[in-house]
Amino acid sequence: MNFGLPVLVVFIGFGIGLWLLSHIVEALRPVPRKPNTLRWAPHIPIEYVDIGGCRLRYIKAGQGPNLVLLHSIRTQLDLFEKVVPELAKYFTVYALDYPGHGYSDIPQARYDADFFADFVEGFLSALDLRDVTLSGVSIGGAIPLIIAGRRNPRVTCVVAINPYDYAKGRGMARSSLLGWIITVTSQIPVIGETVMRLRNFTIMKAVLRGGVANPKSIPPGLLQEMYEVGNRPWHYRAFISLLRNAASWEVATKTYGKINVPVRLVWGEKDWTRPSEREHERWLLSGAQMVTVENGGHFLSLDRPDAVIEQLKMITGSSGMDGSAVHYNRVADHYEST
Secondary structure, X not given: OOOHHHHXXXXXXXXXXXXXXXXXXXXXXXXXXXXXXXXXXXXXXXXXXXXXXXXXXXXXXXXXXXXXXXXOOOOOHHHXXXXXXXXXOOOEEEEEOOOOOOOOOOOOOOOOHHHHHHHHHHHHHHOOOOOEEEEEEOHHHHHHHHHHHOOOOOEEEEEEEOOOOOHHHOHHHHOOHHHHHHHHHXXXXXXXXXXXXXXXXXHXXXXXXXXXXXXXXXXXXHHHHHHXXXXXXXXXXXXXXXXXXXXXXHHHHHHHHHOOOOEEEEEEOOOOOOHHHHHHHHHHOOOOEEEEEOOOOOOHHHHOHHXXXXXXXXXXXXXXXXXXXXXXXXXXXXXXXX
8 A cells, every 4th residue: 555645735734724823823822012211221312313214223322432242143233232331431332223123123135245335324324424333243254354345434343243245145054953953944935934833942042152152142131032022013024035045145245355444353251253265254344453362252241241351442442453362261250130
């Protein structure tokens, strides 16, 4: 007796059932309310700006030279909660949520490298920011390099932290087994969306913890908030689009040769990049200083906020950008949140 057809029917039926279940799960998710204050700094006002019909959330704190902080893949401006209060003593600090992230609008679009770089340039223009130090983590480290490669006159210095522009944009697959599963399945139509709709807090927590050297580096409140943000309508679609267009980040490195402002590369020792990829990045950015931070992972502003603060403070004197490699091994302070 041929059992092939019955097995196929069961398999197809199971797949359709799972697909339908994923839609029901997504429809029942509670939509989070936009917070009126920051959980970690209620005294810093939350503001919004319209960029080409898309409303972006951002914050501004402190006084001094302009510093714009750009968050990583699938996070939000709160990624910098451990560094903004201290940096605000030396800079006018701005941090924003990209489209499709945090509490900014979620337009239907192709979420590739140019899309994000265009919006950040629009942000600089809308707020008329000049003499800007542009810095960030992950795609937030690559965006400043792209914008500097475009010779944007508003940018005078770049500090790129763990830039996400290698391995065809699939670095997240190295974070953990679940990170690999999400990265791979996201490339498959229907299956990628189904898997994403079935996400839960435990899965998201495991993936995000794959981005830090010490799991305790991520404040529980931040984990919870980033999970809830993911329940916003169409947020998961924006994330899938980003993953499906991830190769664009490596393609964008072709503009790096046009950069004519000082650049500092800051790597977490335990970032997803391999040593050869870091050296290739330094080769692309001739003259850039490269710094390695011990006990730091991909989300370096959470693992080693002390090192991120020190590296950014150093640029106020424009010192040390001589193309050398530095190994930053000072013992980290303990940052644990309850």
